Amino acid sequence: MEEKILRVNMAEQKITEEPVPEPYKSTGGRGITSRIILDEVEPTCHPLGKQNKLVIAAGILSGTKCPNSGRLSIGGKSPLTNGIKEANAGTPIAHQLASLGYKAIIVEDIPEGNEQYLLYLSDEGARLEPAGDLAGLGTYEFNGRIRERYHEKIYVLCIGPAGERLMRNAGISCNDPEGGPGRFAGRGGLGALMGSKKLKAIIFDTSKIFHAPIEEKEKFSEGSKKFVKILRENPISGEGLPKYGTNVLMNLVNEAGALPTKNFRFGTFEGADKVSGEELAARALSRGGVGTPTHNCHPGCVIRCSNIYPDEKGEALCSPIEYETAWALGPNLMIDDLDIIARLNRICNDLGLDTIEAGGALGVAMEAGIIPFGDGSGAIKLLEEVGQGTPLGHIIGQGADSVGKTYGVTRVATVKGQHLPAYDPRAIKGIGVTYAMTTMGADHTAGYSVTHNLLKAGGYVDPLKPEGQVKLSADLQVATAALDSFGLCIFVAFALLDNPEGWPTVVDIWNAKTGNNHSMDDILELGREVMRAEREFNKRVGFTSAHDRLPEFFRTEPLPPHNTVFDVKTEEMDEMNEQFNMYH
Amino acid sequence: MEEKILRVNMAEQKITEEPVPEPYKSTGGRGITSRIILDEVEPTCHPLGKQNKLVIAAGILSGTKCPNSGRLSIGGKSPLTNGIKEANAGTPIAHQLASLGYKAIIVEDIPEGNEQYLLYLSDEGARLEPAGDLAGLGTYEFNGRIRERYHEKIYVLCIGPAGERLMRNAGISCNDPEGGPGRFAGRGGLGALMGSKKLKAIIFDTSKIFHAPIEEKEKFSEGSKKFVKILRENPISGEGLPKYGTNVLMNLVNEAGALPTKNFRFGTFEGADKVSGEELAARALSRGGVGTPTHNCHPGCVIRCSNIYPDEKGEALCSPIEYETAWALGPNLMIDDLDIIARLNRICNDLGLDTIEAGGALGVAMEAGIIPFGDGSGAIKLLEEVGQGTPLGHIIGQGADSVGKTYGVTRVATVKGQHLPAYDPRAIKGIGVTYAMTTMGADHTAGYSVTHNLLKAGGYVDPLKPEGQVKLSADLQVATAALDSFGLCIFVAFALLDNPEGWPTVVDIWNAKTGNNHSMDDILELGREVMRAEREFNKRVGFTSAHDRLPEFFRTEPLPPHNTVFDVKTEEMDEMNEQFNMYH
Structure with a gap:
C-alpha cells in the first residue's frame, strides 16, 4: 500500500x-x-x-x-x-x-x-x-x-x-x-x-484499524510486546495512571505547593483532595454504572488513564475528567466540587471548548468581577452563554486573553495568547521554561518537566531552583516532538526515562516498521527537525525571543507557600532557543 | 527659566x-x-x-x-x-x-x-x-x-x-x-x-500661555510673522482648510475613488456630498448660533480648520467634526446623515473614545451582523452600550480588532491592532505604505502622502501606481516626526512642501528660539532620530517586518472604481525600514 x-x-x-x-x-x-x-x-x-x-x-x-x-x-x-x-x-x-x-x-x-x-x-x-x-x-x-x-x-x-x-x-x-x-x-x-x-x-x-504497513512483522511484534512490558512495569504508567487517571496529580501537585489556585495567587488549595483523582475514582465506584473508573482513549493503549465520571444516578456525565481540566475548572476558580467540575467539563465538551482555556477564561472573568471566585453555578451560566452566543459568551469563548483584554485585566496567565495549564511556573520551574519557550503558547505537553521536577522520573531537577531547568525543558521538548511524530502518547515517557531498555525498544519498533536502521540519534534529530520547522514558521509570522516570556507577575510576585518567583534567566532561554532557529 | x-x-x-x-x-x-x-x-x-x-x-x-x-x-x-x-x-x-x-x-x-x-x-x-x-x-x-x-x-x-x-x-x-x-x-x-x-x-x-523662553526674541518674532504669511498664502492652509475644515477632503477623496466605503468594499460613496465639509459649513451657517463654521484648536493657529456643529436648534452639538471622523462614522458605515454622525461623534467625545477606531469597531460589528450597515440609530445604541459598560459595550470600546476577534470576522482593516483611517491604501498607495510601516499602527498622520498623491503639494506621485510610494512615505514620516517634535501642526506641511521659503523659515525660528545654528539637515536628523528610537522600542517589544503589513484583503481584492490592489513591494518597504533600525 x-x-x-x-x-x-x-x-x-x-x-x-x-x-x-x-x-x-x-x-x-x-x-x-x-x-x-x-x-x-x-x-x-x-x-x-x-x-x-x-x-x-x-x-x-x-x-x-x-x-x-x-x-x-x-x-x-x-x-x-x-x-x-x-x-x-x-x-x-x-x-x-x-x-x-x-x-x-x-x-x-x-x-x-x-x-x-x-x-x-x-x-x-x-x-x-x-x-x-x-x-x-x-x-x-x-x-x-x-x-x-x-x-x-x-x-x-x-x-x-x-x-x-x-x-x-x-x-x-x-x-x-x-x-x-x-x-x-x-x-x-x-x-x-x-x-x-x-x-x-x-x-x-472503515473496519480497518491496525492495517498500516509493517516491513518486518515479527520483529515489530516482539518489540511491541517488550514495550508493553516496559510500560506496565513502570510505577506511573503501570500503576498510578491506570488506577486514578491523570487526576492522580491533584494531590501530588498540591503537596508540592505548585497547584495554581485563585488565578495563580497561591500554590495550594484547601479543597484539593475533594477534586482529586482518588476522590473521582471513589465516586465512580460508589455511584456504580461504569465498573472501573479508568479506560483507554484508543485501542492498543495499555495505560488506560481516561475515566468516565458518573452523575448521582450512576449515568455517565462526562468522560474524561483530566487533571488539567479538574484544575482549570476547580482550584483555579476556587471550586471544590467534582460534580460542578464534571458539569462544566461536559458543557465544554459539548460546545467543543478546550477545558484549560475555558477555565482560564472563567478565572479572568472572576478576576474582572463578572462573577465571584468559587461561584460554580455562575461559571455554569457563563459557559452556557457561550452556547447561546451572547456577547459575553463570545468573550468567554474566545479564551482568557480575550476576557482580559475586553475587561482591562492585567492578571492573565497566558503566553502567546494561550492560557497556562495546571502547574505554577514559580514552583515547577522547568515547566515555566516550556511555557515560555515552546512555539505552541503555554503548553505543558510540549516539554513536561513534571517528570524530573516532581515525579523524579529519569532523574531529579529541584523544581524551586532556576538551575538546570532550561536544559531539562529543551531536552524534553525535543523528545516530545519525536514522540508526537511517532503518534505515541507522552505518558510512555516515564518508562522511557526510567528504563534503559525503553528508547532502544522504540528504536527497534521504528526500524521494524520501516525497514530502516535508525539509531537513538535519529530519534533526537526527528524531534529537533520538528522544532526547527516550527520556530522557522513562527519567525516568519513575526515572533521573536521577546514573545518567549511569562507574564510579568510570575517574576515579581512570590507564590506561597514556597514564596519563590520565576527566576530562570531569559538569556539562558534565548541562548537555548537559538539552536532551534536554524532551519535548513 | x-x-x-x-x-x-x-x-x-x-x-x-x-x-x-x-x-x-x-x-x-x-x-x-x-x-x-x-x-x-x-x-x-x-x-x-x-x-x-x-x-x-x-x-x-x-x-x-x-x-x-x-x-x-x-x-x-x-x-x-x-x-x-x-x-x-x-x-x-x-x-x-x-x-x-x-x-x-x-x-x-x-x-x-x-x-x-x-x-x-x-x-x-x-x-x-x-x-x-x-x-x-x-x-x-x-x-x-x-x-x-x-x-x-x-x-x-x-x-x-x-x-x-x-x-x-x-x-x-x-x-x-x-x-x-x-x-x-x-x-x-x-x-x-x-x-x-x-x-x-x-x-x-495658570494665566501663562506664551511664556516659554526665547533666546533671540526679535529674530523669533520676524520668523514667526513670515511663517504666518507663508501659511496664509498657501491655498490649502490659507483657504481650503479655513473655509471648510478638514472635512473639505470628503468630496475630494470620494472623487479620487479612495473613500473607503462599507468597511473598505468600495472607493466611492453615493452620499459623500451629504456628509462633506461644504454641507457641514452650510448647515452651521443656516442653523446659526456659531457665526463662522471654523475656529482654532489652540491660540496662535492661523489655519483654523476646527469647527462647531450646531444641532437643529442652533445649539453646539459637537466640536470638531474632522474629515476622518465624518468618514469613520459615515461612509465607512454607509451612513449619509451628518446629524447622526455628529451625535455619534459627541458620544465618542463624551466617553473619551477615538472616533476613527470607534467607527472601525462599528463597521466590524456591522460586518459581523450585529447591526446592519447604514443603521444609524443602531450605531448610536452600540456606542451607548460602551457607556453602560455592557459586555457588547466592552467589546466595541476595545476597538475594531476586538470586535473582529470576538466575532471571528476576518475583514478587519487594522495594522498592529489599530484601525485604518479614511484613505483606502489601494487608491492612495503612499498612505498604505505609511499605515504598514509606521511604528504607530495604521496612522495617516505619521506620513500623510495625501499631500503628493492627491493634493499635489510639493510634487505629484501617481496614487494608483506602486512606484515611488515607499520613498514618499519615508520622507514624509521623517519630516512629520520632526514637526511632531516642534509641536507644529502637520497642516503646516502643505506650505512647507510648496513654498521654498517654508522650511528655511522654520529653521530660522528654531535657531532664534534656542540660540543655535541649526540647518535643514538637523531638522531631518531630528526626525530620523525619533523614528530610530521608536523602531528600537518596537523591536524590543518583539515587532518585526512581518508586522509591517496591511491586512491580506488589500492585496487580493481590487477596489472599485479603479480596481487596483495594494501592490507596493514588501521588500522595498522592508529595505527602507532597515535605515530606521539603527538606533545609537
Whole structure:
C-alpha cells in the first residue's frame, strides 16, 4: 500500500489524492503537520482566512499494534496564538487514518455560502457531503445524529458550536473507542480553523484499524510486546495512571505547593483532595454504572488513564475528567466540587471548548468581577452563554486573553495568547521554561518537566531552583516532538526515562516498521527537525525571543507557600532557543 | 527659566521636579515622549501594568507665538498596538505646559485602591488630589463640574468613562480655547493607559500661555510673522482648510475613488456630498448660533480648520467634526446623515473614545451582523452600550480588532491592532505604505502622502501606481516626526512642501528660539532620530517586518472604481525600514 496525502479544497469542493513528497515520508504526526504548514501556509495570513490550512496526520507508528501509538495530530496556524500549532488526541481515528493509507489530510480554502460540510472517508475513498441540519449541534447530539445518518460503527472527528462560531478557544472533538466525543485536540483554537473551512466533521467509516504497513512483522511484534512490558512495569504508567487517571496529580501537585489556585495567587488549595483523582475514582465506584473508573482513549493503549465520571444516578456525565481540566475548572476558580467540575467539563465538551482555556477564561472573568471566585453555578451560566452566543459568551469563548483584554485585566496567565495549564511556573520551574519557550503558547505537553521536577522520573531537577531547568525543558521538548511524530502518547515517557531498555525498544519498533536502521540519534534529530520547522514558521509570522516570556507577575510576585518567583534567566532561554532557529 | 521634568509617582503619591537630562534638551514633543519611553519603559511590560508610563510633552516651539505650535504630545506603550505610541492634539495646554517650564510630565506606577486622582498644576507647582465624585463622569459633564470645583479659567486634560474602564480605544481629551473637551490625543488607547494610573485629569491653572523662553526674541518674532504669511498664502492652509475644515477632503477623496466605503468594499460613496465639509459649513451657517463654521484648536493657529456643529436648534452639538471622523462614522458605515454622525461623534467625545477606531469597531460589528450597515440609530445604541459598560459595550470600546476577534470576522482593516483611517491604501498607495510601516499602527498622520498623491503639494506621485510610494512615505514620516517634535501642526506641511521659503523659515525660528545654528539637515536628523528610537522600542517589544503589513484583503481584492490592489513591494518597504533600525 502506497501512502498518500488527501487534499480537500473546500472552495472547489474538490478532493485529490497525492503521492507523499519524499521529505515527508520519514516522519508523521506532528512532524508532518508542522512541515506541511511551514511549506504551504503563508505565515502572515489571517488564521481564519482562505490561506490557512488544517492538517490532520497519524503518527509514524499509528495504525499498528505498537502500544499507545494512537495519537492523532492536528495542525494549522493557530487562531489563538497566531503561531504554528499542533494539538493531538488519543483516538481510534489515528489508527484508522493510517490504516486507510493516508499520511495526512490537508483541508484548504473556504467555500462560498453558509452550508457546512462533512468529509466522509471509507475504504472506497473520500467525498464531501452537506452537513444540512447537523450543523449547529453540540458534539453529544451530533455524535448521536450522525450515527443515525450512517451507522453505529463509524468514528467521528467534529467541531461543536464554538468552532462553528469561530471562537479561538474551540478545539476538535475526536471519538474515544465507545464513540464518545470527549477526546479533544483541544488547544490553540484549531476548532475555529476547522469552522472557518465550514467543515463540521470528518467521518471514518472503515473496519480497518491496525492495517498500516509493517516491513518486518515479527520483529515489530516482539518489540511491541517488550514495550508493553516496559510500560506496565513502570510505577506511573503501570500503576498510578491506570488506577486514578491523570487526576492522580491533584494531590501530588498540591503537596508540592505548585497547584495554581485563585488565578495563580497561591500554590495550594484547601479543597484539593475533594477534586482529586482518588476522590473521582471513589465516586465512580460508589455511584456504580461504569465498573472501573479508568479506560483507554484508543485501542492498543495499555495505560488506560481516561475515566468516565458518573452523575448521582450512576449515568455517565462526562468522560474524561483530566487533571488539567479538574484544575482549570476547580482550584483555579476556587471550586471544590467534582460534580460542578464534571458539569462544566461536559458543557465544554459539548460546545467543543478546550477545558484549560475555558477555565482560564472563567478565572479572568472572576478576576474582572463578572462573577465571584468559587461561584460554580455562575461559571455554569457563563459557559452556557457561550452556547447561546451572547456577547459575553463570545468573550468567554474566545479564551482568557480575550476576557482580559475586553475587561482591562492585567492578571492573565497566558503566553502567546494561550492560557497556562495546571502547574505554577514559580514552583515547577522547568515547566515555566516550556511555557515560555515552546512555539505552541503555554503548553505543558510540549516539554513536561513534571517528570524530573516532581515525579523524579529519569532523574531529579529541584523544581524551586532556576538551575538546570532550561536544559531539562529543551531536552524534553525535543523528545516530545519525536514522540508526537511517532503518534505515541507522552505518558510512555516515564518508562522511557526510567528504563534503559525503553528508547532502544522504540528504536527497534521504528526500524521494524520501516525497514530502516535508525539509531537513538535519529530519534533526537526527528524531534529537533520538528522544532526547527516550527520556530522557522513562527519567525516568519513575526515572533521573536521577546514573545518567549511569562507574564510579568510570575517574576515579581512570590507564590506561597514556597514564596519563590520565576527566576530562570531569559538569556539562558534565548541562548537555548537559538539552536532551534536554524532551519535548513 | 530652567526647564524641568515633572515626575508623578502614583503609587507613592509623590511628585518630583528633575532637571532635564542633556540628551532630551534639544528635542521636544514626540521626540521627547518617544525617547523617555525607550529609556524608561520595559518593552515587554503589560501596557496597563505598573511598569508602563504616560509621558506628556510640549513641542520645542510650544509656549511661543510661532504659528500653529500648540500641539501637545502624549506617549506611552500603547494598550491598543502594544508598541510605542505618540498621539498629539492641538490645545492651549501645549502652550501652558511649556510656559510653566515643564519639558515633560512622566506619570508612573499605579496607586492601591479604587480612588481616582487629579493632577493640579499652577504657577506654584503641582499636587495630586482625589477626584472624588468627579470619577466616572463623561468629558462634557466633567469639564463643567471641574470648573465649579476650581474656576472658569482653567484648562483640562482628562479621560472619559472609556479610559477609566481601561478600554483600548480610549483617547485623552484636551480642551480647545473655549474649554470644550473635543480635542483628542485619540489614538492608540492612551486614555486606557492614563486610566490604569487612576489619573482622571490634569488641571492647568495658570494665566501663562506664551511664556516659554526665547533666546533671540526679535529674530523669533520676524520668523514667526513670515511663517504666518507663508501659511496664509498657501491655498490649502490659507483657504481650503479655513473655509471648510478638514472635512473639505470628503468630496475630494470620494472623487479620487479612495473613500473607503462599507468597511473598505468600495472607493466611492453615493452620499459623500451629504456628509462633506461644504454641507457641514452650510448647515452651521443656516442653523446659526456659531457665526463662522471654523475656529482654532489652540491660540496662535492661523489655519483654523476646527469647527462647531450646531444641532437643529442652533445649539453646539459637537466640536470638531474632522474629515476622518465624518468618514469613520459615515461612509465607512454607509451612513449619509451628518446629524447622526455628529451625535455619534459627541458620544465618542463624551466617553473619551477615538472616533476613527470607534467607527472601525462599528463597521466590524456591522460586518459581523450585529447591526446592519447604514443603521444609524443602531450605531448610536452600540456606542451607548460602551457607556453602560455592557459586555457588547466592552467589546466595541476595545476597538475594531476586538470586535473582529470576538466575532471571528476576518475583514478587519487594522495594522498592529489599530484601525485604518479614511484613505483606502489601494487608491492612495503612499498612505498604505505609511499605515504598514509606521511604528504607530495604521496612522495617516505619521506620513500623510495625501499631500503628493492627491493634493499635489510639493510634487505629484501617481496614487494608483506602486512606484515611488515607499520613498514618499519615508520622507514624509521623517519630516512629520520632526514637526511632531516642534509641536507644529502637520497642516503646516502643505506650505512647507510648496513654498521654498517654508522650511528655511522654520529653521530660522528654531535657531532664534534656542540660540543655535541649526540647518535643514538637523531638522531631518531630528526626525530620523525619533523614528530610530521608536523602531528600537518596537523591536524590543518583539515587532518585526512581518508586522509591517496591511491586512491580506488589500492585496487580493481590487477596489472599485479603479480596481487596483495594494501592490507596493514588501521588500522595498522592508529595505527602507532597515535605515530606521539603527538606533545609537
